[in-house]
Amino acid sequence: xxxxxxxxxxxxxxxxxxxxxGGWQLVAELTLAxxxxxxxxxxxxxxxxxxxDSAAFYAPAAALIVLAQARGVRLRQAIRxxxxxxxxxxxxxxxxxxxxARSTAAIFVVILAAAGVSIAAGAPGVVRNQLTxxxxxxxxxxxxxHELEPTRLYDALIGGxxxxxxxxxxxxxxxxxxxxxxxxxxxxxLAGVLADxxxxxxxxxxxAAEAALGRARQMDARTDALRKAVRVADENLRxxxxxxxxxxxxxxxxxxxxxxxxxxxxxxxLARSAVVLTHLPDPPPGQLxxxxxxxxxxxxxxxxxLAAVVAGESDAVDRHTGRxxxxxxDTVRAMSPLLRHEQPLPVSTIIGQIRMVVVDLLRSAxxxxxxxxxxxxxxxxxxxxHRGR
Numbered sequence: 001x002x003x004x005x006x007x008x009x010x011x012x013x014x015x016x017x018x019x020x021x022g023g024w025q026l027v028a029e030l031t032l033a034x035x036x037x038x039x040x041x042x043x044x045x046x047x048x049x050x051x052x053d054s055a056a057f058y059a060p061a062a063a064l065i066v067l068a069q070a071r072g073v074r075l076r077q078a079i080r081x082x083x084x085x086x087x088x089x090x091x092x093x094x095x096x097x098x099x100x101a102r103s104t105a106a107i108f109v110v111i112l113a114a115a116g117v118s119i120a121a122g123a124p125g126v127v128r129n130q131l132t133x134x135x136x137x138x139x140x141x142x143x144x145x146h147e148l149e150p151t152r153l154y155d156a157l158i159g160g161x162x163x164x165x166x167x168x169x170x171x172x173x174x175x176x177x178x179x180x181x182x183x184x185x186x187x188x189x190l191a192g193v194l195a196d197x198x199x200x201x202x203x204x205x206x207x208a209a210e211a212a213l214g215r216a217r218q219m220d221a222r223t224d225a226l227r228k229a230v231r232v233a234d235e236n237l238r239x240x241x242x243x244x245x246x247x248x249x250x251x252x253x254x255x256x257x258x259x260x261x262x263x264x265x266x267x268x269x270l271a272r273s274a275v276v277l278t279h280l281p282d283p284p285p286g287q288l289x290x291x292x293x294x295x296x297x298x299x300x301x302x303x304x305x306l307a308a309v310v311a312g313e314s315d316a317v318d319r320h321t322g323r324x325x326x327x328x329x330d331t332v333r334a335m336s337p338l339l340r341h342e343q344p345l346p347v348s349t350i351i352g353q354i355r356m357v358v359v360d361l362l363r364s365a366x367x368x369x370x371x372x373x374x375x376x377x378x379x380x381x382x383x384x385x386h387r388g389r
Contacts, residue, residue, distance in 0.1 A: 029067060029166055029167075030064060030067060030068075032166060033060070033063040033064065033066075033067045033159070033162055033163045033166050034060035034063055034064055035060070036063075036162050036166075037059040037060045037062070037063040037155075037158055037159035037162045037163070038056055038057075038059055038060045038159075040059070040158055040162065041056040041059035041154070041155045041158045041159065042056035042059070056151075056155050057155075058089075058138075058152045058155040058156055058159065059155035059156070059158050059159035059162075060159055061137070061159065062085055062089075062134075062155065062156040062157075062158075062159035062160045062163070063159035063160065063162055063163040064159075064163070065085060065130060065133070065134070065160075065163075066078070066081055066082055066085060066159070066160040066163035066164060066167075067163040067166065067167060077124075077126070078164055078167060079164070080123070080124065080126075080127045081126060081127060081130050081160075082157075082160040082161070082164055083127070084118075084123060084126075084127035084128070084129075084130040084131040084134070085130050085131070085134045085156055085160055086134075086153065086156055086157060086160070087117065087131050087134075088114060088130065088131040088132065088133065088134025088135040088136075088138070089134055089135070089138060089152055089153045089156045090153060091110065091113055091114055091117065091131070091135045092110055092134065092135040092136070092137075092138030092139050092152075093138065093152065093153065095109055095110045095113065095135070095139055096138065096139060101138075101139050101140070101141075102139070102140060106139045107136065107139055107140060110135045110136055110138075110139045111132060111135075111136060113135070114131050114132040114135045114136070115128075115132060117131065118131050118132065134156070138152065175233055175236035175237050175246065176233050176236075176246060176249065176250070176310050176311075178229045178232050178233060179226075179229045179230060179232070179233040179250070179253055179310055180307060180310045180311070181229070182222075182225050182226045182228075182229035183226060183229070183253065183256075183303065183306045183307060183310065184303060184307060185222060185225070185226075186222045186223060186225070186226045186260060187260070187299055187300070187302060187303030187306065188303065189219060189222045190219065190222075190260070190263065190264060190267065190299050191296050191299040191300060191303075192215070193212060193215050193216045193219065193267055193271070194267065194292060194295055194296045194299060195296055196208065196211065196212035196215060197209070197212045197216075197267075197270060197271055197274050197292060198289060198292035198293060198296065200212050200274055200278055201274050201277060201278065201284045201288055201289065201292065201350075202284075202288075202289050204278055204283050204284060205278060206275065206278040206279050208278075209271070209274045209275040209277075209278040210275055212271050212274065213268070213271040213272060213274070213275055216264075216267055216268045216270075216271040217268060219264045219267070219268070220264070222264075223257065223260060223261050223264055226257050226260070227257055230250060230253055230254050230257060233250050233253070234247075234250050237250065246312065249309055249310055249312055252309045252366070253306060253309060253310055256302075256305075256306050256309070256364045256365075256366075259360050259361070259363040259364035260302075260360070260364050262356075262360040262363075263299075263357050263360035263361050263364065266353050266356045266357045266360060267353075267357055269349075269353050270350060270353040270354065270357065273346050273349040273350045273353060274346075274350065276346040276349075277344075277346040277347065277350065280344065280346065282344075284347070285338055285343070285347060287334055287335050287337055287338050288335060288338075288347070288350060290334040291331050291332070291334040291335040291354055292354070294327055294330045294331035294334055295331050295354055295357060295358065295361075297327050298324060298327045298328055298331060298358060298361050298362075299361060301320055301323050301324035301327055301361075301365060302324060302361045302362075302364045302365040304316070304320040304323075305317055305320045305321055305324065305364070305365040305366065305367075306364070306365075308320055309366075317366070320365065321365055321366055321367045322367075324361070324362060324365040324367045325362070325367045325372045325375075328358050328361070328362050328367070328372065328376060329375060329376065329379060331354065331358050332354075332355060332358060332376050332379045332380055333379050335351055335354065336379050336380055336381070338351060339351070339380060339381060351380075355376065355380065358376060359373065359376070362376075
């Protein structure tokens with residue numbers, strides 16, 4: 001128990017430090033993008049602003065918009081965001097020329113036109129939002145007149161391009177950073193779901209089990225974010241020529257994500273069985289509590305393996321893989337006494353689902369050698385013939 005609490009505390013501190021470091025990095029990138037885009041638009045390239053430097057305000061505005069939406073995404077999606085902003089500026093200019101700015105009619109028309117253009121072009125949601133926001137921002141903020149101002153498109157392209165460059169340079173500087181962050185978040189969320197299931201079963205609390213099931217159903221968003229981080233890392237390596245040797249790490253992470261997805265699906269089934277179990281009149285058997293506690297710890301082991309793989313720390317990978325095998329055996333041994341007697345169907349289902357999640361996490365942690373799988377099934381008095389999924 002002490003080791004589990006220490007592991008949780010260390011994980012929380014790492015997550016807090018990661019969030020703090022990411023926050024400072026974001027502030028630095030936003031400041032650099034806004035300052036650089038204003039300087040380039042108003043001073044370096046001069047542009048058609050003349051002596052009115054304040055006319056270049058749309059360059060830093062566009063830079064901040066692009067940076068907020070394109071940070072940590074693939075290059076293709078980031079370019080789409082920039083294109084959406086540019087089209088929005090053009091659309092806003094046309095509406096201002098026809099109806100003037102800061103009028104109810106102009107705002108209504110620009111929203112309707114932006115929605116129509118984006119839907120007709122089949123633009124994805126983030127591009128559609130940026131197109132509409134850019135057009136609306138232009139109509140609502142600029143001074144009321146009926147003149148076309150091509151300088152605003154000029155500024156938007158400068159600011160957006162600078163922000164795009166910053167996002168890609170930052171990604172190339174730490175190509176696997178998003179993958180490490182999302183990996184920790186995904187496994188931490190899975191561990192949290194398992195902890196909720198454990199508490200609900202231990203307390204024989206049906207409402208808590210329902211809440212755990214609801215949380216388990218939302219896990220797909222976390223695994224989708226991790227898959228996206230794998231794609232982003234793969235694309236970042238194309239820009240970071242000096243880090244091309246890291247590609248096997250991304251391939252290993254991609255395989256781990258597939259197994260994590262299986263673990264998430266089986267955890268949902270485990271949560272559903274827990275709901276049924278907590279609504280039975282008899283309390284759950286006590287052996288499920290240490291089994292679920294060990295399963296939560298196994299999730300932390302799998303997270304540590306993925307973090308070590310992404311960092312390229314082979315010694316740490318071996319150490320955490322060995323630990324994962326030990327914890328996996330502890331998990332199934334804790335519930336093996338339940339198999340000596342006939343159990344209610346929900347208990348039998350939970351035992352089967354725990355075993356499946358154990359195997360999924362072992363595969364995610366690259367600890368699924370035949371000996372380890374056979375040892376798990378021997379502990380459950382099952383046939384030992386594992387050579388594949």
